Amino acid sequence: MLPGLNTLLSRYAESMMWLARYMERIENLARLIEVTETFVRGPDGRTVWDTIVQINTDEVHFHTLYPHATEDDYLAFYITDLANPGSIKAMANAARENARSVRPLISTEMWMHLNVFTKALLDLEPSHIRRTGLSALCNRIKQDCQTHTGITEGTLYRDQAWLFYLLGRHLERGDQITRLIDTRYHTLLPADEEVGSEIDTTQWASVLRSAAAYHAFRRLQPVTTTPTNVVGFLLKNEGFPRSLALNLRQADGLLTALSTHYNLRRQCSPVRERLAELRATLEDQTTEDMIIRGLHEYMKWIQKEIAALQNDLAAAYWPAPQIPPQDVSPHTGQ
Numbered sequence: 001m002l003p004g005l006n007t008l009l010s011r012y013a014e015s016m017m018w019l020a021r022y023m024e025r026i027e028n029l030a031r032l033i034e035v036t037e038t039f040v041r042g043p044d045g046r047t048v049w050d051t052i053v054q055i056n057t058d059e060v061h062f063h064t065l066y067p068h069a070t071e072d073d074y075l076a077f078y079i080t081d082l083a084n085p086g087s088i089k090a091m092a093n094a095a096r097e098n099a100r101s102v103r104p105l106i107s108t109e110m111w112m113h114l115n116v117f118t119k120a121l122l123d124l125e126p127s128h129i130r131r132t133g134l135s136a137l138c139n140r141i142k143q144d145c146q147t148h149t150g151i152t153e154g155t156l157y158r159d160q161a162w163l164f165y166l167l168g169r170h171l172e173r174g175d176q177i178t179r180l181i182d183t184r185y186h187t188l189l190p191a192d193e194e195v196g197s198e199i200d201t202t203q204w205a206s207v208l209r210s211a212a213a214y215h216a217f218r219r220l221q222p223v224t225t226t227p228t229n230v231v232g233f234l235l236k237n238e239g240f241p242r243s244l245a246l247n248l249r250q251a252d253g254l255l256t257a258l259s260t261h262y263n264l265r266r267q268c269s270p271v272r273e274r275l276a277e278l279r280a281t282l283e284d285q286t287t288e289d290m291i292i293r294g295l296h297e298y299m300k301w302i303q304k305e306i307a308a309l310q311n312d313l314a315a316a317y318w319p320a321p322q323i324p325p326q327d328v329s330p331h332t333g334q
Contacts, residue, residue, distance in 0.1 A: 008160035010318035015101040016161045017313070020168030022095040026088055026121075027145035028176045029056075029078060032210050034138035039206035049074040055183040056086055072126065075134065080124050088141065092121035107155035110148070117144045160258070167254050167313070170247040175306045177234055177244050180210055182299035185227065204230045216240050231295065232287035244302070248279050251309075267316035271309060278305050 032052055040048045049071060053062045058077075061084070066073040081087045085094075096118040103111060121141070129137055156162050184207045204225050208214040217225075217233050217240075237243045252275050259268040290298050 008164070012102050012105060012161060013164045014314070014318040015098040016105070016164040017168035017171075019095055019098040019102065020165045021172040022091045022098065023145055023148055024169055024172040024176070025086075026091050026095070027142055028172075029086075029088055029091075030138040030141035030145070031212060032180075033075070033078060034135055034142075035206055035210045037134055039202065039209065047071065051183055052078060055179045057179075058084070058086060075129060076126055079129060079137075080126055089121055089124055092118040096122075102161065105157075105161045107151070109155050110151050113144075113148055113151055117148065120144075163254050163258055164317075167251060170251040170254070171306055171310060173242050174244050174247040174251070175303060177211060177242055177247075178299045178302045178306075180207065181231055181234055182296055182303075184210070185231065185295055207234075211242050213240055213242065228287050228291065231291065235290070236282065236287065245279075245282055248275065248282065251275060252279065271312040271316060274305065274309055274312060278302065278309075 029052075032055065036049060036052055037047055040051060049069075052074065053059055062069070062074075062077055066077070077084050077087065079088050082090050082093070084090060096114065099106065099111060099114045099118075106114075152165065156165065184203070204227060205214060207230055208217050211234055213234060217230065220233070220237075221229050233240065233243070235244045238246050238249070240246060252272065255268050255272050255275065259272075285293075
């Protein structure tokens, strides 16, 4: 980071953060769809598409639209339906608009790739999925998102825009990993199966694949796959790029950089205090403690705290304009 750079416009900071968050969500959703289709099966052997709805807390919206949902309904809702703001197509549109807002800040290479990538997604129709195959489509989306990450790392100037982009990435990764653990931990293992059974191991492998963590986990745990090991790795491991602990630490470092380099200590203080509390609760508990005390409740609390962090950042760096109350005329009543 270079000292003495000009400060960033609030609208640019907001757009950089949301550009990063939408690109992370697109990649995560594409991986989740692919892994669900390939590995996630219920007791009847069918793909458990409803777990994606639960992870994204879309139960009410989805089941209102599709009370008797088919596989095609799930894929349309999460890939091509612009009416669903959490679909890949809708998020691609949001990413494109945020990139357009910060066009003066991002490199030509970054803009060109985003332009081509988002246009391809906006042109998607359900027939394309059937023609090219779901796995091939999801792999292409993941690769394009990873290409975006590489281009951004290699070309985006290291100033405030870069810091807010990284903040968005790390907050989104922290939120997504807790949603994945929360839903898959409680729904994938059938009630009549014992922990440690063959189906349990298979389902936990699908959780690791959904987080792009399978090979990293195997390097540390080449034999044993248990719920405790998997949850501990995804929440507390400091070497895995998508773990909660690493992303919270990275976010804390970025806030420190903002306060140090740009004299924004006052704005950063409330956010850093909330983040410090969140990190302390994670460090002070073992994985076994989290499970015994209630993993679901703890994951929900973390999700609420990450949402509060985003709101704190918005209040500090791009607060909503204050509209003065209109005077009421005693004569007209208007």
